[in-house]
Amino acid sequence: MLFDESKRKELISAYRSLPEGEQIIYRALAVVFVPVPTIYLTEIMNAVKNSLGFPHKWKAQTIHQYVLILKRWERAELAERCMELHSEGWACARLLTEVAARDAIDRGEYERFDEAAEKVLRLSIRERSNAYNTVTEYLRAVRKVFYRGDVPGYERLSAAEIYAGTSRYGQLSELHSILQIVGNPVESDRLSSLPPRLGSVAFLATLRTSFDDPDTFRNLFAAFDAYCTKHRATRPSLVAEWSEFALLAGRMEEVLRVLGETNLLESYSVRAMDALLHGNRDRALILYEEGIKLMRSAKGRRKVGYYSWTGIFYPILLLAANAPVKKIEDYLEGARTLFSGHTSPASFDLLHYL
Numbered sequence: 016m017l018f019d020e021s022k023r024k025e026l027i028s029a030y031r032s033l034p035e036g037e038q039i040i041y042r043a044l045a046v047v048f049v050p051v052p053t054i055y056l057t058e059i060m061n062a063v064k065n066s067l068g069f070p071h072k073w074k075a076q077t078i079h080q081y082v083l084i085l086k087r088w089e090r091a092e093l094a095e096r097c098m099e100l101h102s103e104g105w106a107c108a109r110l111l112t113e114v115a116a117r118d119a120i121d122r123g124e125y126e127r128f129d130e131a132a133e134k135v136l137r138l139s140i141r142e143r144s145n146a147y148n149t150v151t152e153y154l155r156a157v158r159k160v161f162y163r164g165d166v167p168g169y170e171r172l173s174a175a176e177i178y179a180g181t182s183r184y185g186q187l188s189e190l191h192s193i194l195q196i197v198g199n200p201v202e203s204d205r206l207s208s209l210p211p212r213l214g215s216v217a218f219l220a221t222l223r224t225s226f227d228d229p230d231t232f233r234n235l236f237a238a239f240d241a242y243c244t245k246h247r248a249t250r251p252s253l254v255a256e257w258s259e260f261a262l263l264a265g266r267m268e269e270v271l272r273v274l275g276e277t278n279l280l281e282s283y284s285v286r287a288m289d290a291l292l293h294g295n296r297d298r299a300l301i302l303y304e305e306g307i308k309l310m311r312s313a314k315g316r317r318k319v320g321y322y323s324w325t326g327i328f329y330p331i332l333l334l335a336a337n338a339p340v341k342k343i344e345d346y347l348e349g350a351r352t353l354f355s356g357h358t359s360p361a362s363f364d365l366l367h368y369l
Contacts, residue, residue: 018200147178198220211246
């Protein structure tokens with residue numbers, strides 16, 4: 016399990032038990048996301064107090080009252096004090112941040128909280144410049160992109176600058192950043208509502224980290240299965256991504272049929288794997304080679320590789336056939352580049368060693 020779901024369950028119960036007015040404040044703190052000093056949280060809540068539509072359920076507090084509330088939450092492990100860029104601020108417990116933020120989305124509060132936070136903390140400057148002081152600021156932008164289904168925003172973030180600075184979320188990697196948002200916790204219905212460009216990223220990030228949790232993986236893959244069936248006509252690359260997991264589920268015939276309806280070169284790797292399973296190594300090597308030749312022609316470079324995990328058997332067959340070392344190394348280099356970000360380079364290092 017990627018996160019402590021037992022602890023999350025306890026914290027959710029404590030959050031739901033808060034007075035209704037405090038739950039509103041908590042949802043606002045979750046939307047803010049970055050550690051916020053008490054004085055600025057007070058300003059944010061004052062900025063939205065007339066627009067929430069239920070002032071009878073919540074009234075403005077003084078800074079002193081907010082301090083008392085936040086300290087009580089800290090004792091209950093609902094909130095924590097964090098130091099970022101030499102400044103101390105308050106934030107929701109990491110296991111609860113997205114739970115409360117999604118509550119704000121479902122209640123129609125998210126955009127108003129977000130607008131107030133950006134105005135008070137001047138966060139929109141970071142987004143306009145696509146440059147962030149901390150990992151936390153960057154993650155805040157990532158979560159907005161996914162919650163809004165903003166594909167151009169996601170593509171823009173791939174070129175974002177993140178300056179040196181401490182963060183309660185630690186070091187950054189693409190997988191880590193996505194999991195902190197869509198996987199904390201996983202809700203397959205929300206993933207299924209995303210546009211294909213974002214949905215494929217979110218599903219793959221969560222699936223690849225759920226192998227040790229069979230129930231979660233089974234439910235996620237069922238949702239991804241339906242999602243791919245719905246969207247693969249408009250995003251053919253989903254077929255290659257779906258086939259990775261369908262093959263592990265033993266659905267070889269179905270994968271071959273679906274890949275056969277596309278012009279994806281990955282079909283050569285899967286067909287080669289099928290030949291291997293039927294004991295035909297010579298046929299498998301021929302299919303691998305045919306696909307590689309077409310890839311080189313399509314991509315205009317020599318060092319290419321299969322996206323599918325079934326491609327890992329190609330260099331093994333080359334070794335068995337006493338192929339030139341340079342040929343094997345070229346493939347491994349191309350495959351390593353393609354797989355960077357979601358496959359450990361150790362697997363390629365091992366093949367280099369062999």
